[in-house]
Amino acid sequence: MIQIRIGGWAGQGVVLAGTILSQTFSTVLKKNVVMTRSYTAAVRSGVTTSDIIVDDDYIYDLMITEPNVMIIMYQKTFDRYIDLIKKSDHVIIDSTMVKNIPEELKNIYKINASEIAEKISNPRISNMVLLGAYAKITGHIPIEALEKSVRMYVSKRFLDEDIKAIYAGYSL
Amino acid sequence: MKALEIKIDKNLCKGCGICVDVCPKNTLESSNEVNEYALFYPRVRDLDSCIVCRLCELYCPDFAIEVKEK
Amino acid sequence: MIEPGEYFVEGDLAAAYGAIKAGCKFFAGYPITPASEITQAMAELLPQVGGKFLQMEDELASISAIIGASWAGIKSMTATSGPGFSLMQENIGYAAMTETPIVVIDVQRAGPSIGQATRAAQGDVMQSRFGSHGDYENIVLSPNSVQEMFEFTVKSFNLAERYRVPVILLSDAEIGHMMERLVVPESINIIERKYAKTFDEATKYGDDLVPPMGRFGDGLELMVTGSTHKPDGTRDTGSPEIQSSLVTRLVEKINKNRKDIEDWEEMFTEDAEILVISYGATSRPAKGAVIKAREKGIKAGYFRPKVLWPAPENRMSKLKNIKKVILPEMSLRGYSMEIEKMFPGKFVHFPKVTGNVHTVSEILKKIEEELR
C-alpha cells in the first residue's frame, strides 16, 4: 500500500496533481486507487489536500494514516501536517514556497518547483514539476506512465508545458 | 332574439344573485323560494323581455342558468 | 455517450453517469457543495442525450419541477446536500402521496444547518425516511464506492419506476468527492414505468399495490393531488376510510415488497460473536477492520445494509449468536435507533463527528475494546 498526500494552498493545482497522479496508478498502472480531497469553501484561500491511497487489494481505509509520501507546496500546509511529515518515508517540498523547515528534519527533497515552472512558462505548473520529481525520487511510477496520464487529462492548450514540467522535475 | 325558456338549475344555484344584477333587461328577479341548501334561487320575472344576451350564463359562477332560444 | 469501459472519476460524476444510463432525461437542481458536481455534470450530459437541464431558483423549485416532469412521462432527478435536502422534504412527501417516481441524491455533509460544506457526515439517515410529515415509506440507498454511486443511481431509478416512490440515494461528501475506478458495464438492467392506457387502469392496482401510472397529455384527464384522494384521484379529505386506506397502502406498498427491495452485504456472520454494522463511506474501514480482526482470531462479522430503508430487518433478526453489535458512523444519531431496536442490550454506538471517516485501526481498536 502506498499513501500519498499532496498538500498546498487553494489555487496551486493540488487537486489536479492528485487527479493526474491517481489516474496514473489507476488507469495506466491498473492498481486500486482512492483519491480523496479536502478543501475549504473559499476558492482562493485555505489549506487544500489530495490524499491518494494505492493498493493491489481493495482499499478499505479512506484516510491517510501512515503516509509514504508527502508532497508539500505551501508553508502553512507544511506546518499543519508536520506530524504526518515526520512519519513519512519521503517528503518532497516546493522549496520556493516552503522555507521554514525544522532542523531535525533530514531527508527532505527540496525542489525549487515554482522557479523551474516559471522558467518553463509560469509558476502555476509547479505541481507538475513536483509530480515528475516524485516519480524520480520514489520510483513508484515510470515517468512514461505519468506522461500518459497527463496526456489523458490535460487539455491541449496546456499539454506541452505540463509535459515539459514533469520531465524537468524528473531530470533533477 | 327571443328566449323560449330560462332554466335555473335549483341544485346548482347558490343564490348569489349575480345573474339578476348583470341582466340588462331585468328579466330575472330574486325570489323567496329556497333550494335544498336553503339558498334563494332567482326566478324569471318577464321571459318576453329577455334578449338572449346570455350575460347571466357568462357571469354565473355555478353554471346554473341556461337560456333556451326559440 | 458514456461508452462501456473504465473511468477514473469522482462519485458525483459516477452518479450522473448512472442517471444518464438509467434513462434520466430531466434534471432540475440548485448548486450546493458537495453535490454541485452532479448538477454540473447533468448540465453537460443531458443535452447530449436529448435531455433537459434546468438550474432552478431553489431546492423547493427543483424537486417540484422534477415531479412535474415525471408526470409528463420522463425520468427525472435532482441532487442536493443537507440544507437543500431539508427544503426538499415538503415535496418528497408530495411525491410519496401522489406516487410519483423521482430520484433525489443527497450527498450528506456535516450539519445541523450550514455545518461543514465540504466535510462528510451521515446525519441525514432518519431524515431520509421521516423527513416529510405524515405517514409514508420511501426507499433509501447507501453507496460506499464510486462504482456504487453509478450502480445505485441506476437502481434508484429502477426502484422509483417499479414502486412509484421517491427514491433517495443517500451518499456523503466522502463518496461524492472521492475519485476511484468506475467500470461502466456493457449491459445494464433498466426497469421502465408501467403506464395506464385508460383512466380506469390508473385507478386499479394488483397484489403489489402499485397502480400503473397515467401520463399527462395522453388524454386520460387525470386528477393528481397531494390531498387525501380516492383511487381515481378525487379529493376527499373528510372520509376516515379513504385516508386510512390510502396511507396504509402507501406504507404497505413498500412493506409488502420488502423482499425485493431490501439489499445488504455480509461477511463472517455465521459464527460471528461481535458484529460491525456499517453503511456508506464508513463501511469501507469497517469491513477492513473486521478482516483484520479475523486475522487476529477475533470472531468478528460485518454487515452492511445497501438499502437503508426499508432496513433488512428480517435478516438482522436472524443474527442470533451475536453478543455485541458495533455501529461506527459519522453521526451521533445516524442509523442508531434502527440498529439498537434490532439488537437491544447488545448495541454499541461508535460515532465520529469530525467531518472525517473512521479509520480501519480506530474500528479495530473498538472491536478489541468491546471484547474485553
Add this chain to the structure above:
Amino acid sequence: MITANYIKNEYIRRMPSAFCPGCGDGQILNAIARAIDHLKLPRNEIAAVSGIGCSAWIPSPYLRVDSLHTTHGRPIAFATGLKVANPKLKVLVVSGDGDCTGIGGNHLLHAARSNVGITVIMVNNGVYAMTGGQVAPTTEHEYKTVTTPYGNPAFALNVSEVVAAAGASYVARWTTWHMNQLIRSIEKGLTKKGFSFIEVISQCPTYEGRILNMDHIQMLHWFRDKFKTDEKGVFRIGEFVDIEKPELTDELQKIIEKVRK
C-alpha cells in the same frame, strides 16, 4: 351559440363547486373553459397545475383536463417541469395571490425571468381566504384582517408590474366584472409562446367582503366603477405587456440540437 350548459358538459368535471355563493372563482372557471373552447384546443393538450388555496380548486377538480394539484406556493415550479418535459402541452397554472406571490413569489419571478411558456392565472382577492381571511401580500395598507386586527402595517404588492419587470411575455390584469376581456386575455396567454401572466381581481364574498364591508354584488360594482384601463380608474386594469421573445423550452431544444450536431 356557446351556452353555459355546453361549456359545463364539455369542460367541467362536476358541479356544484365547493366555492362560496357569489365567489369569483366560478366565474374564472367559466372564463378558462370558454377560452379553451374558443381556441378549439384538444383537452389532452392542456395540463392544469394549481397550488393551495380556494382558487387552486378552480382547475382541480373542476376543469376537465389533466390536473396536478400541488403543494402551497409551488405550482409554477411543477408547471415548469411539466412544460419542459413535454413542450407540446399548454400548461395552465391557476394560483391565488398568497400562493403565487407570498409563499411562491420566488417561483413567479423566475418563471417570468426565464420566460417559460406557461400561462399563470393569478386570482387576486387580496386576502388568504381558504385559511380564514388572513393578511396577504396583496392586502392594502391599513386594511384590517384577522392577522392584522389593528390594520395592515405593510403595503400591497402590485403583482402585474413586478411580473412585467421580471420579463414576462404577456401581462394583463382584469376583474371578474370584465369577463369578455378576461376570456380574450386567457386565449392570448394560452397561445403566447413565452410566459404569460393574467391577474384577475376577484370577489371573495366571505372574507374580503368582511374587510371591505361589501357583498359580492357591491364588489362587482366596485370593479366596474373603479377599475379602468385608463387614468379614470382608481385601479389600473388592461394589458400591460405583449411582446415576443425567446421561450425557455425552445431555447433548451436549441441547446440539444447544437450539442448533438
